[in-house]
Structure formats: C-alpha cells, structure tokens
Amino acid sequence: MARYLDIHPDNPQPRLLAQVVQALQDDALVAYPTDSGYALGCRVGNREGRDRILRIRGLDDRHHFTLVCRDFSQLGQLVHVDNAAFRAIRACTPGPYTFILPGTPEVPRRLLHPKKKTVGVRIPDHHLVQTLLAELGEPLLSSTLILPGETEPRTMGWDVKEELDHVVDIVIEAGETPAEPTTVVDWSEGAPVVVREGAGDVSRFA
Template sequence: MAQFLKIYEDKPNEGAIKKVVEVLKNGGLIIYPTDTVYGLGCDITNSKALERIAKIKGIKLEKANWSFVCYDLSNISDYVRQIDTSTFKILKRALPGPYTFILPGNNSLPKEFKKKTTVGIRVPDNAIVLEIVKILGNPIVSTSIHDEDEVLEYSTDPELIFEKWQNLVDLVIDGGYGDNVASTIIDLSGFEPVVVREGKGSLDIL
C-alpha cells in the first residue's frame, strides 16, 4: 500500500521532499500536486517505472505522450533542441505556470522516447513538485490522473485520490485540494504557436 504524505506548498518540508525523491530513485510511482490537476509520475530515467505507468494507463510506452516536469528553463534545454528567441520569450513569460509546451526533442531524450520528434514540457507553479524535481536532479514524467466519473473529470481531493490509487502507486502527496482544470497545451515545434488544448493558462502569453 502507498504512503500518504502531507506536504505544505507554502513551506515544503525538506525531510518529506527527500522521502519522495528516495521513492522516485527506487523506481517508485508518485501522485503529486501541480498548479493544475494532480499528476502521476516517476523518475524519467527509470525504465521499469515508466513501464508501470504505461501499464496503468493501458498504453504502449513508445506511444505515450507524457510531459516532462522540469525545474526551470535551463533544465528544459537538456531535452529540447536549440530554442529560438521568440519561443524563449513565450516560455519566459509563461513559466512557471499552468502550461504544457510541445517542443522539438533532442538526442538526450531517454531511450524510451528516442523515436519522438517532440516532447511536452511543464514547469508548474507549485513549490512541492519543483522542489522534488530540483532535489531529484532530473525531470519526472507526468500524466494527469483522469477520473472515470465524467462529471468529475479530475479528482481534486487528495484523500479520495489516495483511496483510489493506494494499491497502484508507492506514494501519494497530500498537497491540499487540486484544481480540476488541466494545463493549456501549446505546440511550439513549428513556425507558429498552435493551441492544442485551452486549459487553465491564459493565451495572453502568445
């Protein structure tokens, strides 16, 4: 059964963050808060953990379109090709924030994602997950936890999330109530920005 760990966003406890990082380093799956909906994630460098998420989601790993949660813009450049000035300006305006940006991937992508030409990047405006990524030292893969109940597309109550996921993951973070609006997805891999999904993030940044 998963651990249930309370972490306060305004002052994430260092010991608690280290506990989460340890779970990730050992190939564990976590559910964590972002600035939008709660996410399901693992260490991007752990193949077994990536396979576990694919299995939970019922998809083949190579077909997965997950985003990478990065700590900041310099962290992003580890995985994407050279960013031009106009793209950089958009990222600088928007991040950290409730956006997923699709960018051209580079050769440093983990082997599971090598065939992908683009990658989704997130830098959420949430101190808990940013602290986790910072201490882990590399991104975590992120996919949102959809609810089967169509009225409640996303679960927002950490205790209910824990009830539902406790036998599938290794740790659930209670970071307070989540949002039920997903991130805005913007494709920056072509000549012009393309809005793929309008979510919580405003389009004024474009």
C-alpha cells in the same frame, strides 16, 4: 498499499521530502499535486514507471509524456527551442502550460513521440513541486492524472489514495489543487498550435 504523505504546500517538511526523493531514486511511481491538478511522476530513467503510467491512464505509446522541469535552464537541455518559442515560453513560465517541442539527445527515445520525436515540457508554479525537483536534481517524467473515462484531473490526495492505492507507491497530500489541466501548446512545427485549452490563457498564442 501506497504510502500517504501529508506535506505542507508552502513549507514542505524536509524529512518527508527526503522520503519522496529516495523513493523516486528507487524507481517509485508517485502521485503528486501541481498547479493544475494531480499528476503521476517518476524518474526519467524509470522504464517500468513509464509503462505503469500508460496502464493507469489507459494510453498507448503515442501519448505525449511531459518532462516537469525546475527552471528554463533545465528545460532547454531537453528540447530544441527557437527564438520565437523561447520568448513566448519564457514569458508564461512557471505556470499551467505544457509545450510540445522536438526532444534533444538528452531525452531517451522511448519517451519521444514515435513519429514526431517530440516530448512535452513544463515548469509548474507550485512551491512543493519546485522544492521536490530541486532536491531530486533532475526533471520528473510525468502525466496529468486523468483516469480513463474522465476529463478532469484528480484534485485531492485522499481521493487519489482511495482510487490508486495498489497501483502507485506514494500519494502526496498537500491540500486541494485546481481541477483544470494544463493548456497544451504544440510548438514543434515552428508556430504555436493550441492542442488543449486548459488553465493557461490561450490568447497569447492566438
């Protein structure tokens, strides 16, 4: 059964955060709230965690994983960002956007798209997630918690616990989250292409 941790979204309890960080370092898979619904997350180096996410979501190896970063500096270590993309991405982060960009050697090959060698990156506008990333000291390998046959992410911790109790290790409850997933922008070919219209305003990439 998954541990169910009720953490305050604006003033996270250090003791509970420490439990999540320790679990992630021990290769746990965590369901956690973001500014665009719930997501599944684990350490970047957690091979089994990656496979568990694919199984839960019913996805194949062509799925674009997302590396959830604390800030732009961390993001810049993981993907190649040209000047035009830099200005545009900087202007709308943190926020509900995921950007697909060519990965750097810092990203394990198994996390890159098998043909394009790209990966998703994002900086969430969510205090609890930002605090967790700061305590963890590294990005999270993540994927929006949209289950097979569904089109929107889960939004409540108790609902996630009930549905995924035996396939994740921790569920973080921090109040209801928005039901709209991130807007996904593919910038891997030098110009922005909106792949999925979600919570983030797409007009700036038109």
